[in-house]
Amino acid sequence: MRVNQVAAGCCLLLVPNLATARIDRKHIVSSFNIIRTNLIDNETTPLQVGNGNFAFNVDSTGMQTFLPFNTLSSWAWHNDSLPSNGELPSDYHGVPRETYGRQVYYDLPDASLKQATQWLISNPNRINLGRIGLTYKGATISSSQITQPKQVLDLWNGIIISTFQIHGKDVKVTTQGDFDEDAVVFKIESNLVKSHDLGVELDFPYPPIHTTAYKYEVFAGVYDFPLNHTTSVTAKNDKAGTASIKHQLQETSYFANLRWPAQSALELTRNEPEGSKSTTAHRYTLKPSSKMSSSISFTAHFSPDRRTPPLPSTVQKRNKLEWNRYWQEGGFVDFTASSNPNATELQRRIVTSQYHVRVNSAAKDQSPQESGLMNNGWYGKFHMEMVIWHNAHWATWGKQKYFDNIFPGLYERLLPSSLARAKSMGWEGARWPKMTDPIYGINSPGDINGVLLWQQPHPMYLAQLAYQASPTRNTLERWDRVLTETANYIASYAGLNASTGKYDLGPPSYGVTENTPPNSTRNLAYEIAYWRYGLDAAREWKRKLGQRIPDRWTHVAANLAPPPQAGGLYAVYDGLNSSWWNDTKLTGDPRSLIMLQGILPDTAAVDPKIALATADKVAQVWTDDKIRGWGRPVLAINSARIGNPERAMYHLTAYDYWRFDDAGFAIRGGDGGTPAPFIPGNAGFLYALAYVVGGWAGSKGDAPGVPKNGGWIVKHEGLRRAL
Incomplete structure (x- = not known):
């Protein structure tokens, strides 16, 4: 076990008499009944x-x-029951949108088949x-x-x-x-x-x-x-x-x-x-x-x-x-010796979140819906773009068996329908759904559901977590087909722009924040960077297996359009100038730019200096009253990774804005309209804690995201570094 003691006015200190002492988990857990x-x-x-x-x-x-x-x-x-007006789900074939010079049918609401569309959604x-x-x-x-x-x-x-x-x-x-x-x-x-x-x-x-x-x-x-x-x-x-x-x-x-x-x-x-x-x-x-x-x-x-x-x-x-x-297995984090007044509530959230994810987020081959197994939001369906926020914490908290119980089985279950979806749209590989169920794997039609992008490279990220925990050939082989078909789609989907010689993503497209004009949005910064990361990870996977790397993967990776910039900072998508920072619709939720140097591991597509400057700019415009959902966890992760632990801990303890109820359930907040709980809030909070306390690839020292002042004292055991 590694112990980090950080107290006001003192430097990092490893305390010998605590270094071998185990945390009294039962006492801490029970104190938050x-x-x-x-x-x-x-x-x-x-x-x-x-x-x-x-x-x-x-x-x-x-x-x-x-x-x-x-x-x-x-x-x-x-x-x-089927629609009362005689429409059938089989009548629905999507809605066309021009994509790279051809008509592609997307899972968008069909105004001429309203009841059939609604049936497929629900x-x-x-x-x-x-x-x-x-x-x-x-x-x-x-x-x-x-x-x-x-x-x-x-x-x-x-x-x-x-x-x-x-x-x-x-x-x-x-x-x-x-x-x-x-x-x-x-x-x-x-x-x-x-x-x-x-x-x-x-x-x-x-x-x-x-x-x-x-x-x-x-x-x-x-x-x-x-x-x-x-x-x-x-x-x-x-x-x-x-x-x-x-x-x-x-x-x-x-x-x-x-x-x-x-x-x-x-x-x-x-x-x-x-x-x-x-x-x-x-x-x-x-x-x-x-x-x-x-x-x-x-x-x-x-x-x-x-x-x-x-x-x-x-x-x-x-x-x-x-x-x-x-409670005895895997990781544990103990802030109870801290004199900081925020420590007790932080510890309560750590403990109760661990209970809630075990009850709601440990299904076989399935990710939870956003309200877990408490009530039905979005008809009980789960969201594929949220699977990392729901489930990655299992790996970093050393509870790998729960992670492996979900992955790659979830993707294997959805693979046949995802292959068919990509083929019907004219692309290769597997196009993963956005909002779906474990039975049919249908992508529920929706303005966002049809063109959202950022769920596509998730298998690469999750596979890396699996390999970090078990770097064996068995892990490589188990994930290989899922990664192969994901990379085939990613490389196939990117469209060559004849005027630039680069490969573009969209339009149409929706990004992480779902607040850009989808029919004109091209080259979202986070999605471009994530696409590059995904292709690089898939190529490295093939190298480890000793298999041939498809030429198209290498070609597209090397020729993807870069994440767009404006005024020396990253911009949400291509075509914006520096005035976009005055656009309240975009600055109301710019988390995708935080993610470039937050949850996304280091990638050749992202310049760390520009990402740092962008994060500091986001900190000025994305004020507390606008942050909701899993915004706090990603801000904490970004803050730790850019070397600002004070900001990281601030976001984890912004209790006046980021509310957990008396039972320790995260509340989504904002304009979501969903009843509590918001399970990605609890799971994302645990994932952020793992970054802040356990560190990430390339981080130095113990508990790199915990401030060395402010009365914080943390002990931890059993955590694994994040990517």
Whole structure:
């Protein structure tokens, strides 16, 4: 372990008696347990248990009693009914735009096929697997019936403990997830259980037709269409303590598999007969079959098929063990010895973010949607341009198994559709989608989605992180096809400009900040630099494998147009003069220029001196009130890399502007319109911390992004350098 002690007025000091001391991770993590003593409302982020592929979101009761929060997974998706006007998704073929002298069909909204376009945007959509809450004397409990609430999320053990009273009677609910399976376990303790006044209800919603009104769903699913779907108890074994409920939604079906200890028998009943038209038509009640005990426990397991889930005791034991193991493995950062007044909140964000990414960002072969497994934003689909911000932290925090669980499997899954997309547009290789799903890999039509560029070289960046962690031939071979087809597309897409002899990117094109005129934007500075980095990385990959490097890759790399400049500084795109710094639309979010010497590793396309001067100019015009989303992490990374640790730490601790809520979820802010959380904020924050504390390729000294004054003292262990 390396220890960096930085205190006001002193120089860098390695402290011998701390150099071999391990960080007391359990003490630090536990000191930031999330505690709530008020009833939450529908604008509060719920606490969660889960495993990355599955999450159960709870209200103040530790269940979904008075707020219908979601039970979401990486695998449960659904298609709405086809458009009512007879349009078919297959009628949609894109919208033409002139590109390098020819007509190319892009995934843009088609005004002549509005309903078909909307269907493709919103389908498939992620579904809510069901609601599980408490009942009192056979009726759903309202918030007005609950008093003296207290809820604690024990982060070290992954346990939510909720205590409250119902009509003056104590109730305690313990909620745990499972790392191995998509399951949640409840233990409910109260004399109201013994008197049969307290029970459990399960309810299954139906997805609405996803118009633009349902672009964001805090509560996914509705209960207004009971005849559009069916539920039934398909298996029940009272002696074994098991039951399964099948939910059929047109082409989608799955099971809620239940299990309880056989010696503590429960009874599952359907509240209404099949075929009921009531909004409660798909509601079930689970209650003790006798009045012998004041507690009940059961496992609710969700799966595409019927299974016998593990006993509650099995999940309860291994959940704690797995969470303990998670906190003990990989990297850790400790600012608790700092005298700086910002240190405690910084540490809270570090700890809670690590919990939230484990629950929301550790799916198999899949990146999370921006609101994780809490609610549906953009119909539950994930954004391919955000995969680095969501997932690169796994590598730099020494938790490589989570990174490898996602990559390159995500790209391999999307490769067939991406090859077909590029071919249909007249290019070679794989054109990766922007907003998509893991089932069909369709690029959802959209003004931005159709022409965004910066997601294309991401595989090269991610492959380098994988190789840095495991520099073996196996890594090279595993990523080779993905990188080959990515580079084939990058080289093929660039268009030769006959007047300059250089290869251009666009128009049409949209860049990182999505605030330039797409039909006239050529040679975005960051995208040009990233294209060059991608081709260079792909060529080096082939060298390591001992394979021939395609001539076109080398030719295009050497002849790409340079990142545009104006007045000795980088400009967002080609054709701008120095007056663009007065254009508030562009200066409202100039993060792409920060990224030239921020997240982007050193590349021949970027002049470090010009990039430094540009970063200093951006610092003058991109003021605190304009920075949102993942702007702070990229500013912190850039600041550290240009040798300004004070600015780096400022951006990480700009709490008045960059808000994390009481549970430690990042809030997007700005004009996004998306409900909290903003998971790239948490994941990007961790990635920036890794740069600032762990360093990057070519950085010198320990914790190069931490100021040597200001009362900062940092210990860290298990981090890996960023690229």
